[in-house]
Amino acid sequence: MTSPTRFIPQSQLPVPVDETLPTMYDLPSDNPEEPGLPDEFHFFQPLLLRLTFLPLNWNPEFVFSAADLNLYYDVQHTQWYKRPDWFGVLGVSRLYQGQDLRLSYVTWQEKVNPTVVVELLSPGTEDEDLGETESEPDEPPTKWFVYEKILQVPYYVIFSRYTNKLQGFRLVDGEYQAMNLTDGRLLMPELGLSLGLWEGSFRKIPRLWLRWLTLNGELIPEPSEEAIAAKQEAQQAKQEAQQAKQEAQQAKQETNEAKRRAEKLAERLRQLGIDLDEVE
Structure with a gap:
């Protein structure tokens, strides 16, 4: 065998x-x-x-x-x-x-x-x-x-x-x-x-x-490269939107802070007897 x-x-x-x-x-x-x-x-x-x-x-x-x-x-x-x-x-x-x-x-x-x-x-x-x-x-x-x-x-x-x-x-x-x-x-x-x-x-x-x-x-570009480029563009757009939002928030904070300072200054002047409406 x-x-x-x-x-x-x-x-x-x-x-x-x-x-x-x-x-x-x-x-x-x-x-x-x-x-x-x-x-x-x-x-x-x-x-x-x-x-x-x-x-x-x-x-x-x-x-x-x-x-x-x-x-x-x-x-x-x-x-x-x-x-x-x-x-x-x-x-x-x-x-x-x-x-x-x-x-x-x-x-x-x-x-x-x-x-x-x-x-x-x-x-x-x-x-x-x-x-x-x-x-x-x-x-x-x-x-x-x-x-x-x-x-x-x-x-x-x-x-x-x-x-x-x-x-x-x-x-x-x-x-x-x-x-x-x-x-x-x-x-x-x-x-x-x-x-x-x-x-x-x-x-x-x-x-x-x-x-x-x-x-x-x-x-x-071939399709996979187009997809990568589109993803990168979307990420870039998202980052730019976030940055714009942050800048807007920062500008709002600065505006509010300036408003508070102006109100505080006006109050101080009133305490000193100065009428802002009469100040040229």
């Missing part, structure tokens, strides 16, 4: 675990057969982009953005798709046909292509993200080709969390041209926004984040 498998606690292993077993960096989330599967950063970073993507000259009801959502782009090859880490679209209903959450984004049904696409570099997808690969015959085209030639996305942005390098490309005469950074930001006047790096804490995670700002470089 075969004895049951006995698991040995790590504390009883003869050699320190951290010297024998692979680490998180040796065992990344990427699947060798499907590179670019999301890790934690690929969840939080697109979320921050989505929460701060508020084009100033657009009704929020006609602004759509998504992360890790299938983007179907070729009506002749309906099964071909790309899955951008994040993309934003202007001029479509937030909900599909104003009614339902999207299962995917199908360009021949939506009639509007993305305005901006952001790819977060991963070791398994870096070459394709940067347009350094070519598609094989009878195979789907590369991301770069799809964004530039087929969808003609006006802005294509690439960010590396490993080097903190931000690159932007703008579609000019049908081809992507590298964008210059202005004060470390990519300016997109058509959106009334800029995209830049911000060092701060998002969801209690401090690091360098990519986020949307105004053209002047002011942060566009």
Whole structure:
């Protein structure tokens, strides 16, 4: 009879675990057969982009953005798709046909292509993200080709969390041209926004984040930041009201004290036989 498998606690292993077993960096989330599967950063970073993507000259009801959502782009090859880490679209209903959450984004049904696409570099997808690969015959085209030639996305942005390098490309005469950074930001006047790096804490995670700002470089707050700011403003207003109340009470006390002194002085003058009504 075969004895049951006995698991040995790590504390009883003869050699320190951290010297024998692979680490998180040796065992990344990427699947060798499907590179670019999301890790934690690929969840939080697109979320921050989505929460701060508020084009100033657009009704929020006609602004759509998504992360890790299938983007179907070729009506002749309906099964071909790309899955951008994040993309934003202007001029479509937030909900599909104003009614339902999207299962995917199908360009021949939506009639509007993305305005901006952001790819977060991963070791398994870096070459394709940067347009350094070519598609094989009878195979789907590369991301770069799809964004530039087929969808003609006006802005294509690439960010590396490993080097903190931000690159932007703008579609000019049908081809992507590298964008210059202005004060470390990519300016997109058509959106009334800029995209830049911000060092701060998002969801209690401090690091360098990519986020949307105004053209002047002011942060566009996400909901939790708005709540904190509103709470601080309420506290400030409460403190100012309390201070005003205290000042009013102090002024009232001073008025009453002055009145008492005047009455006391008048009484003293009457005792001295001085009629205040006759005093000029």
